[in-house]
Amino acid sequence: MIRKLTQNDHNTVLSFLSEEPSINLFIIGDLEVFGYDSDFQEIWAEFDKYGEIKAVLLRFYQSFIPYAKGEFNVGKFVSIITSYPRPFFLSGKSDIVEKFEAFQKLQLGKKQETFFAECKSTENLGENNLEIKKATLDDIDQILAIRRSIDEFQIRDDAAEMLRTSMENSTARSYFTEENGQMTACVSTTAENSISAMIVGVCTRKEYRRKGLATGIMQKLFTDILNEGKVLCLFYDNPEAGRIYKRLGFKDIGKWTMYR
Structure with a gap:
């Protein structure tokens, strides 16, 4: 199941993201500053059969950041992204966002890969x-x-x-x-x-x-x-x-x- 998160989910999603705080600093920071009710920011989560979060997708204006700890429904996240007007931008941990490359309808732009250090x-x-x-x-x-x-x-x-x-x-x-x-x-x-x-x-x-x-x-x-x-x-x-x-x-x- 995938649904949009609200303030009531904050502690749960923060716990999920905090296992890799550096990788997730953009998502964590945006949630702390702008919350769940702004027009320019939304966050969705995919839940497993036990009700635990397995993946999230943040929208900040036209920029999207996914995060997951294992396999997740990439196609559903693609559908969410493409429901917004172009141009949109995708970024995130390389082994996660590279799963989106198989979806031609995203028309991803120039790829830039960097090292991430903490x-x-x-x-x-x-x-x-x-x-x-x-x-x-x-x-x-x-x-x-x-x-x-x-x-x-x-x-x-x-x-x-x-x-x-x-x-x-x-x-x-x-x-x-x-x-x-x-x-x-x-x-x-x-x-x-x-x-x-x-x-x-x-x-x-x-x-x-x-x-x-x-x-x-x-x-x-x-x-x-x-x-x-x-x-x-x-x-x-x-x-x-x-x-x-x-x-x-x-x-x-x-x-x-x-x-x-």
Whole structure:
């Protein structure tokens, strides 16, 4: 049986998702912030014959994230997704979302696969003498400016609005260094929830690279988040970046696939 969940199901679905808190941080965070009654967010669950959840599907606007611990009714989830107007986007744990590739009517877009890593301990984090600041809403323009200076970053048109909303909801934070009033390096979180946080936006202006600024910021940010009892997680597809993260205590726990 598949049905849409309500607030009455919250403890049950959170228990199901919390067995892999890093993999499910987007679903957990969205449920904690936006709940079950918004126009732009819905979540369905498939139940086994004993009434236990075996799979879920989250819709956040036109983006869908499935999660399951074993076999599930992929076809039914496909029917739910295709009942919404295009374009829609699919992402999730690779071995789960790849089951959707067999359904041609989804017309999945370009496939991007990244490594998914998590960190649970501060034991590999050092200290430094950098002056590191925590960003406020007044720093949003500078955060986006430094991100735009990085060739690999793609900044959405509504990035400022999204970042402001996330900071106001306490689902995102940014730490940075600066020189002469200009932001020189920055590291951010997104999708923060009660048990986990995603690291994003690790960037340093080209003229300030190779000085350890981003690593120093990460040490400070990671320590603060881990001391709050949360698990850190991130995506990476750059082997050099992966080596840096692993020196800081991250371990690969799987792969994440997005279709755009």
